[in-house]
Amino acid sequence: MKRHQSFLLHIRPQTFDAESVCFANTYYLGFFSVFFLVLECVTGAVLMVYYVPTPEAAYESIVRLGTEVAFGAMIRDLHRLGGECMIVVLLLHMLRIFIAGSYRGQFAFTWVTGVLLLVCTLGLAFSGYLLPWDQLAYWAVTIGTSMVDTIPGIGVDLAILLRGGLEFGEDGLLRFYLLHIVVLPLLALVLLSVHYYRVARLHGIAPPLSPKSPTDREKEKRRLFPDRLLLDLTLSMSTLAVLVVVVTAFYDAPLEHHADPRHTPAHTRAPWFFLWLQGALKLGDSFAMGVVFPLLSLLGLLVLPYLDRRPRQPLRQRPLALPLLVAGLLLFAGLSVLGLPRYGVDVNPVAALLEEVAPEEGRSALRSLRFDTLRQGVYEIDGPFRAQSDDDFALWLARLGQATARLGRHGYAEPRCVVVVEDWQAELKRVTVRIHWLDGSEVRQPTSAEKVIYLHRATVEPVVSGKESGA
Amino acid sequence: MIQRAMLGAVASAALLAASLVPIVSGEAERLQRDAASRAGAVIEQGAMLYGLHCRTCHGSRGEGVGQLGPALGDGHFFTKRSQEVGWQSTLREYVVSTTSHGRLMGTRPIYAGNGTTAVMPPWHEDHGGMLRSDEIAAIADFVLNWQATATGKVELKALSLPEQNPQDPRTISRGEQVFEKHCLRCHGAANGAASGPAGPPLANIATLGNGRREGMTAQEYIRESILIPAAYRREGYADPGKGQDCGAVLTESELAAVIAFLSR
Numbered sequence: 001m002k003r004h005q006s007f008l009l010h011i012r013p014q015t016f017d018a019e020s021v022c023f024a025n026t027y028y029l030g031f032f033s034v035f036f037l038v039l040e041c042v043t044g045a046v047l048m049v050y051y052v053p054t055p056e057a058a059y060e061s062i063v064r065l066g067t068e069v070a071f072g073a074m075i076r077d078l079h080r081l082g083g084e085c086m087i088v089v090l091l092l093h094m095l096r097i098f099i100a101g102s103y104r105g106q107f108a109f110t111w112v113t114g115v116l117l118l119v120c121t122l123g124l125a126f127s128g129y130l131l132p133w134d135q136l137a138y139w140a141v142t143i144g145t146s147m148v149d150t151i152p153g154i155g156v157d158l159a160i161l162l163r164g165g166l167e168f169g170e171d172g173l174l175r176f177y178l179l180h181i182v183v184l185p186l187l188a189l190v191l192l193s194v195h196y197y198r199v200a201r202l203h204g205i206a207p208p209l210s211p212k213s214p215t216d217r218e219k220e221k222r223r224l225f226p227d228r229l230l231l232d233l234t235l236s237m238s239t240l241a242v243l244v245v246v247v248t249a250f251y252d253a254p255l256e257h258h259a260d261p262r263h264t265p266a267h268t269r270a271p272w273f274f275l276w277l278q279g280a281l282k283l284g285d286s287f288a289m290g291v292v293f294p295l296l297s298l299l300g301l302l303v304l305p306y307l308d309r310r311p312r313q314p315l316r317q318r319p320l321a322l323p324l325l326v327a328g329l330l331l332f333a334g335l336s337v338l339g340l341p342r343y344g345v346d347v348n349p350v351a352a353l354l355e356e357v358a359p360e361e362g363r364s365a366l367r368s369l370r371f372d373t374l375r376q377g378v379y380e381i382d383g384p385f386r387a388q389s390d391d392d393f394a395l396w397l398a399r400l401g402q403a404t405a406r407l408g409r410h411g412y413a414e415p416r417c418v419v420v421v422e423d424w425q426a427e428l429k430r431v432t433v434r435i436h437w438l439d440g441s442e443v444r445q446p447t448s449a450e451k452v453i454y455l456h457r458a459t460v461e462p463v464v465s466g467k468e469s470g471a
Numbered sequence: 472m473i474q475r476a477m478l479g480a481v482a483s484a485a486l487l488a489a490s491l492v493p494i495v496s497g498e499a500e501r502l503q504r505d506a507a508s509r510a511g512a513v514i515e516q517g518a519m520l521y522g523l524h525c526r527t528c529h530g531s532r533g534e535g536v537g538q539l540g541p542a543l544g545d546g547h548f549f550t551k552r553s554q555e556v557g558w559q560s561t562l563r564e565y566v567v568s569t570t571s572h573g574r575l576m577g578t579r580p581i582y583a584g585n586g587t588t589a590v591m592p593p594w595h596e597d598h599g600g601m602l603r604s605d606e607i608a609a610i611a612d613f614v615l616n617w618q619a620t621a622t623g624k625v626e627l628k629a630l631s632l633p634e635q636n637p638q639d640p641r642t643i644s645r646g647e648q649v650f651e652k653h654c655l656r657c658h659g660a661a662n663g664a665a666s667g668p669a670g671p672p673l674a675n676i677a678t679l680g681n682g683r684r685e686g687m688t689a690q691e692y693i694r695e696s697i698l699i700p701a702a703y704r705r706e707g708y709a710d711p712g713k714g715q716d717c718g719a720v721l722t723e724s725e726l727a728a729v730i731a732f733l734s735r
Contacts, residue, residue, distance in 0.1 A: 056603070056604065060605065066505050066509070067502060067505045067506040067509050068502065068506070070498055070499075070502065071494065073501070073505070074494055226473060226476065226477075227473065227476050230477060230480045231479070233480045234476070234479040234482075234483040235483075236483075237480070237483035237486065238483040238487070240487055240490075241483065241486040242490075244487070244490040244491060244494065245490050248493050257516070258603070258605060376628070376630050377630070378630070420630070421630075422629075422630045423627040423628070424532075425518075425616045425617060425619075425620065425627075426616065426620055426624075427616075428514060428515070428518060430518070452519070452522065454514075454515040454518040454519055457511065458507045458508050458510055458511030458512075459508045459511035459512050459515060460511075462504040462505070462508040
């Protein structure tokens with residue numbers, strides 16, 4: 001065999017067993033994990049050019065990315081989506097290895113590095129989550145790190161070390177930034193090197209359990225160059241193409257209002273990959289559920305290959321594995337559902353209605369109405385509302401009237417709604433939604449709650465060079 | 472074998488290129504659109520913050536509130552104010568800078584204040600206020616957005632809200648609540664003739680107030696006394712240096728209610 005002087009060619013073996021690169025065996029999940037890692041590094045490097053890690057400038061730099069930098073929004077979307085995909089791929093990868101049973105014996109330590117890579121990736125996702133410095137980021141990460149506070153003894157000091165203070169500020173943001181761009185990527189690189197070295201050079205990929213004769217296998221070799229490399233290239237480019245389409249048509253990385261430590265938002269929602277933790281926290285003490293439970297689960301995953309020492313068998317023949325797998329998946333799904341904001345948090349129905357009409361963040365039915373249909377006036381919605389015309393605004397009012405009437409079921413006597421639309425400034429309208437009801441069981445006290453929304457034409461119907469765009 | 476692999480690679484490269492076409496062709500327009508909608512969102516945020524922090528002194532529509540604060544939404548502010556104070560930079564800078572630092576003293580006698588506190592507090596968190604730079608920038612964008620109406624380019628009719636009927640017992644009882652909260656400590660009980668520690672008794676202001684100032688009804692006089700105490704001083708009471716002016720911060724409807732209450 002020719003010896004290669006080149007470092008790059010040294011990283012990957014020159015030939016592969018056909019079986020180990022067979023799609024039906026691996027689904028290329030390892031490949032895709034690395035693909036997403038590379039995507040994250042490349043898009044991340046571009047983002048670093050524009051991002052400024054200070055509370056004063058971070059948010060503005062993300063806004064600029066969307067409004068001034070050509071392809072800035074696409075790069076940011078790709079980075080965010082890519083990170084989430086990477087977690088999905090890693091989970092699937094782990095699931096496949098578990099089902100195939102190929103985490104035992106000589107594969108054990110490879111499994112351990114894989115689990116650590118997953119932890120590392122979650123750490124990257126979590127630290128990256130903070131960086132836009134919007135309300136979503138700030139509060140999710142504040143809640144996420146507050147669990148550290150509950151560790152007896154060292155908790156508070158540890159949390160201060162992490163956040164740079166009692167609450168997130170300049171220091172905390174910088175720390176998370178450095179974790180995100182230096183510490184965790186380096187760690188991931190080291191872990192990945194070990195992981196890949198073991199797979200590529202030490203023990204290969206576990207073949208499917210239906211054995212072929214060794215001579216057959218010997219014959220079926222695939223060359224790295226050009227076959228495998230071309231295939232890798234093909235896969236990478238087509239996956240990227242799919243991601244680009246998704247990002248163009250369906251996916252926008254969220255950006256809420258600027259982080260405000262003084263204002264707790266109506267909903268604080270963990271990212272989906274941490275919803276299970278938020279769900280667990282609703283079940284019990286935050287130390288037990290927020291620290292002990294995740295650490296024990298992690299420990300369980302790490303020692304799994306050392307507890308389970310029998311030779312490899314298909315899933316059917318491992319009596320414990322299937323129930324364990326199903327239980328694990330159900331637990332993950334169940335806790336995640338429980339973690340959704342709608343469970344376990346009591347909201348007052350009037351506040352919930354007002355939040356629905358005029359959410360603090362994101363889009364709403366009101367914002368999707370055409371700007372000019374919002375005519376100045378006072379609209380009293382009493383009982384079934386008779387729409388004077390059938391434009392969107394009238395329909396919106398009617399729906400609001402029905403929602404108000406439903407408050408009656410929650411014990412709000414004579415609920416009624418008043419909407420005031422005012423032309424506030426050029427191209428700016430002020431909409432006041434006020435809900436009246438009678439409070440108290442004996443002496444009925446007239447009570448009301450209201451919310452004010454300002455609407456600018458440009459946010460409702462953005463205009464491009466004097467023309468209306470894609471109406 | 473190798474041909475197929477090559478073909479695959481070329482096809483995927485073509486796919487990738489094709490997927491980029493919509494983004495590349497629409498990017499300039501998207502940037503414009505997102506910048507426009509961002510600018511609108513900033514004005515909305517500014518409107519909200521203005522309503523929270525500035526409305527009480529400068530009026531909800533920037534019309535100014537008596538002696539408390541000048542108008543920010545009128546033609547004078549947009550066309551003359553810069554020269555009046557000799558401001559060299561843009562009007563937006565003027566708003567940002569004034570708002571950030573506040574004003575220790577008014578530049579016009581009517582806004583002189585009581586000499587013990589700043590007439591307008593500083594708002595930037597670096598100067599002891601509570602707003603971030605981006606929030607002050609948003610308020611400035613909102614204030615500047617009055618330009619079109621202030622200079623007459625756009626006309627907006629204010630919504631004629633149903634007048635609060637001054638005879639309505641609900642208005643009067645609301646006015647009583649306002650009185651107890653804001654006026655009692657200086658003027659004493661509204662029905663008693665005894666005055667409070669600082670202000671004159673108001674029991675008969677409905678009749679006494681008529682014509683106390685040339686050509687003003689009692690209602691107009693009460694309104695002026697609250698908003699511009701300096702306009703008329705009563706012997707023996709006024710000690711404006713000591714923070715003893717009416718100086719209450721009321722909304723327009725609270726004002727109407729308390730006037731209805733005093734002239735019932």
